Amino acid sequence: MSEINRRKFLKAGLTAAAVATAAGCSTAASIRASAKAGPRAKGQQSVAGLVVPRMETVRVGLIGLGQRGVGHVAHFANLDGVDIKAICDTDQQVLDRAFNIVVKTGRPKPATYGKDEYSYRELLDRNDIDIVIISTPWRWHTPMAVDAMLRDKHAMVEVPAATTLEECWLLVDTAEKTQKNCMMMENCCYGRDELMALNLVRMGMLGDLLHGEGAYLHELRWQMKEIDRMTGSWRTKWHTLRDANLYPTHGLGPIAQYMGVNRGDRFDYLSSMSSPALGRAQYAKREFPADHPLNQAKYICGDMNTSLIKTVKGRTIMVQHDTTTPRPYSRRNLIMGTNGVFAGYPNRIALEEGGRKEYEEWDFDMDYWHGKYDHPLWRRMGREAEHAGGHGGMDFLMLWRMVYCLRNGQPLDQDVYDAAALSSVTALSEASVADRGNSKDFPDFTRGGWQTREPLGIVS
Structure with missing residues (x-):
């Protein structure tokens, strides 16, 4: 250019973008307008499968x-x-x-x-x-x-x-x-268990996919004490600006890959509800002086947000966000099909055919399943990833894979359409919460390209 x-x-x-962000919300009109995918402007062309x-x-x-x-x-x-x-x-x-x-x-x-x-x-x-x-x-x-x-x-x-x-x-x-x-x-797409679940799905072990669940359940009230620097110095403010799922992608990213979102299926519409926003105000009252700015702030983001997504193929996805209540960490990572289910936190599996137990009983022995169904990418680089660290190795593996693709002329595993679809959950959940949970349509960021793309092929 x-x-x-x-x-x-x-x-x-x-x-x-600056105006919309400064406002801290998306109006109903902007949601409707942005949900419509018009034709590409002159000079634009799809970057699906982009190879540089x-x-x-x-x-x-x-x-x-x-x-x-x-x-x-x-x-x-x-x-x-x-x-x-x-x-x-x-x-x-x-x-x-x-x-x-x-x-x-x-x-x-x-x-x-x-x-x-x-x-x-x-x-x-x-x-x-x-x-x-x-x-x-x-x-x-x-x-x-x-x-x-x-x-x-x-x-x-x-x-x-x-x-x-x-x-x-x-x-x-x-x-x-x-x-x-x-x-x-989205580093969680490169976790060992997420990659194994992707492998199970691609091998047909779960049957035809029906439903998924992802979440970001991570108590982060302590970040409110990061006043002048570090993450809390800017992240806390978002809880005063938007009542929405502020951080949807960690749990949703792997589910989207399992289901081939933007590659044979896509998000269709979303309905969202939030609980009351109580926990951060109570924490501020307990941990800070009465005249502290954090005790003057108005926290509007519900402590728990639950959003339901329907895909074009009719599958359902539950996505939750809670960084306020005291609870163990979880991303849920549940994927369900006609032959059974894999679920995380803790990891467990139940299959009608191909399992080691009757499907009414969870199998918690992941050593067996890792040994038989670890993703090829993890088999190749998992030991080095775990040694390097970064959320159990997923950070290292993500960067290694990125560099590998760029050096070998291969498309990246995640593209701009994935970035847009996953990130759009925040704005759509905000609009739905404000509208009594009524559904909001996802834009088709691929402009129809999702219909002819093959699912993510890193398994092969």
């Missing part, structure tokens, strides 16, 4: 070096075929930490940026970077990803990739315009 056209495209898109020229070395720039970003730096510093060219963060402390991680591995010193919140554009203006890893607060994900693609970089962005339907469409349109990858880095 010419510089003038790039500026116009970026300004128009980011203005709309092989990269002998993947040259990486990283924006955002907090708790997630610094972990990515450590993994990339220990991967072959990777060159960390530049890093960026406005917090000098984390910038120095990431810099030292790279240098201690014996790699060349990366360039550093961080003078102000727009210094990331200096990194993007470099011509020696192929992919950009974006691990910043949520409100920056779409603007930075769009900016990266418009500057001829592939954008790999943390979850969620977008916070509004307008941002979802902006990601899709920009990727199609620039023919650049925009991958939302």
Whole structure:
């Protein structure tokens, strides 16, 4: 794109996204308008199955070096075929930490940026970077990803990739315009158990798929004490802005892959309800002085949000979000078919045919099932992934797989249509909650392309 056209495209898109994000909600009119998939603009074409020229070395720039970003730096510093060219963060402390991680591995010193919140554009203006890893607060994900693609970089962005339907469409349109990858880095798709469940599904062990359940049940009230820096310094604010499923992708991502969402099926519509928002106000009252700003805030995000999704093929998915109530961690990870079910937390399986027990009784012995049905990707790299760490190895495996695909001229496992579909749950759940749980239609971000795509094929 010419510089003038790039500026116009970026300004128009980011203005709309910024307005929607600043409002903290999606109006009924914007939901209806954004749910309609119009024809592609001139110069755009699908990026489904996008293959880019092989990269002998993947040259990486990283924006955002907090708790997630610094972990990515450590993994990339220990991967072959990777060159960390530049890093960026406005917090000098984390910038120095990431810099030292790279240098201690014996790699060349990366360039550093961080003078102000727009210094990331200096990194993007470099011509020696192929992919950009974006691990910043949520409100920056779409603007930075769009900016990266418009500057001829592939954008790999943390979850969620977008916070509004307008941002979802902006990601899709920009990727199609620039023919650049925009991958939302949903690491839970690379967990050992999620990969095994995908293998079981692809082998037909569960029969025809009927229903799935995913969740993010993770008590995070303690982040409210991160006032000036770290994740809580910005994440807590979202509980005062939106009554929605704020973080849907960890539980939903693997379920979407099992069901072939955007590859033979797609999300059709969603209905959502929230419980009262009580827990964070009570926690603030207990843990902070009465005159503290956190005791003056109005928390509106229901402590538990439950959303139900119907797919075009008629399958159902339950997605839940709760980062407030005291409870054990869970992503649910349940997938059900006509021959049985696999469920997580704890892992268990029950099959009518092919199981080791009668289907009325759970089989909790995962050593047997891992030994027989571990995904080929985990068989190949699982030991190294577990040694490298990062949520049980899933972080390392995700980055390794990304680099492998780019170096070998293969499409990435997750694309911009997945990023948009999964991220759109927040806006749609917000609109449904505000409308007494009435259903809201998902946009078809693929513009019909889902009907002819094959399910994810990494099993083979």
